[in-house]
Amino acid sequence: MISIKDLSKVFYTQDQPVRAVDQMSLNINKGEIFGVIGYSGAGKSTFIRLLNRLEDPTGGSVKIGDQEMTSLSKNSLRLARQDIGMIFQHFNLLWSRTVYDNIAFPLEIAGAKKADREKRVNELIELVGLSGRGNSYPSQLSGGQKQRVGIARALANNPKVLLCDEATSALDPETTDSILDLLVDINRKLGLTIVLITHEMHVIRKICHQVAVMDSGRVVEQGDVLNVFLHPKEKVTKRFVDQVMGDPERESSLRLIHDTYRTGKVVRLHFVGEDTNQALISEVSRKFQVDINILHGKITQTQRGAYGTLFVQFEGEEEEIEMAVNFCRETSVEVEVNPDV
Numbered sequence: 001m002i003s004i005k006d007l008s009k010v011f012y013t014q015d016q017p018v019r020a021v022d023q024m025s026l027n028i029n030k031g032e033i034f035g036v037i038g039y040s041g042a043g044k045s046t047f048i049r050l051l052n053r054l055e056d057p058t059g060g061s062v063k064i065g066d067q068e069m070t071s072l073s074k075n076s077l078r079l080a081r082q083d084i085g086m087i088f089q090h091f092n093l094l095w096s097r098t099v100y101d102n103i104a105f106p107l108e109i110a111g112a113k114k115a116d117r118e119k120r121v122n123e124l125i126e127l128v129g130l131s132g133r134g135n136s137y138p139s140q141l142s143g144g145q146k147q148r149v150g151i152a153r154a155l156a157n158n159p160k161v162l163l164c165d166e167a168t169s170a171l172d173p174e175t176t177d178s179i180l181d182l183l184v185d186i187n188r189k190l191g192l193t194i195v196l197i198t199h200e201m202h203v204i205r206k207i208c209h210q211v212a213v214m215d216s217g218r219v220v221e222q223g224d225v226l227n228v229f230l231h232p233k234e235k236v237t238k239r240f241v242d243q244v245m246g247d248p249e250r251e252s253s254l255r256l257i258h259d260t261y262r263t264g265k266v267v268r269l270h271f272v273g274e275d276t277n278q279a280l281i282s283e284v285s286r287k288f289q290v291d292i293n294i295l296h297g298k299i300t301q302t303q304r305g306a307y308g309t310l311f312v313q314f315e316g317e318e319e320e321i322e323m324a325v326n327f328c329r330e331t332s333v334e335v336e337v338n339p340d341v
């Protein structure tokens, strides 16, 4: 659906050239929610603006469907953009227009007839949960409602792709979740491909199927969200996973346990999907002569299923511990002995 190859953007500033996006290559499948995560300055905004050519690339290509975006003339680009909706962190609504007229705006530009516009706007108002608010002005709406207007406006011309530029970063956690739920709903109902950029792993965890981690203009890690949670390779990715799975107390409490009980083994168990329901710990304690201290645990839901980690300490004879660890390894649960915390 979207194929990005060796995409680069260099800004030539007075001091020195800035490589905001540096040889990025990605493939995004139709119907997928694809998240790009990175810290401030990683190049996310530049990247997403290159997709619909709000920014012209220095090199490389962006293909959306059969359309090579980088070589389109002004006129063809205007048409191609009707297939690409976009929503923004600060909503970018027209403040002097009502909700209804904001949503109607892209339809007016596309030359839709009045009756068709009316039908479409009413459908969209209902789809985004703003029934009864058509005559309100943006200043009379909450942040979440404003973003709903932004979403309805972005969907007006039935785009194939929706680009989300930090769409929930200005919202409180609860409103963020309701907007993320709406994006999932739209993705399922309309089969829309969604590309989003964010600096919050919670957003990736909650709605994305695939994730790419950006650092200094490059994709440093990429994959299925559950796999990236399970096996983060790069330091920056581990920090993002810790935004969701971490616990400020974890490191100190594990160190304390480690220093207090010098016997036994600390083991980290990773549970994925169905395995999260497995009664592994009670089975191990029944089968082997080991004492099990549960040190720390967390479970979370992703679009790809549940994911959990559990830190435990096995105490007992070395041989029994070895057998218990091997037993855990034989299940589909992943095991790390004496993990770095």
Ligand SMILES: Nc1ncnc2c1ncn2[C@@H]1O[C@H](COP(=O)(O)OP(=O)(O)OP(=O)(O)O)[C@@H](O)[C@H]1O
Pocket (backbone or CB within 6 Å): 011, 012, 013, 018, 019, 020, 038, 039, 040, 041, 042, 043, 044, 045, 046, 047, 199
């Ligand atoms: N118009 C511009 N002119 C010069 N440099 C720019 C321009 N836009 C972005 N940059 C630089 O490119 C790099 C990437 O910026 P970008 O805004 O894409 O990152 P980001 O990951 O979206 O960060 P943030 O979340 O803080 O916006 C930064 O070093 C930034 O200073």
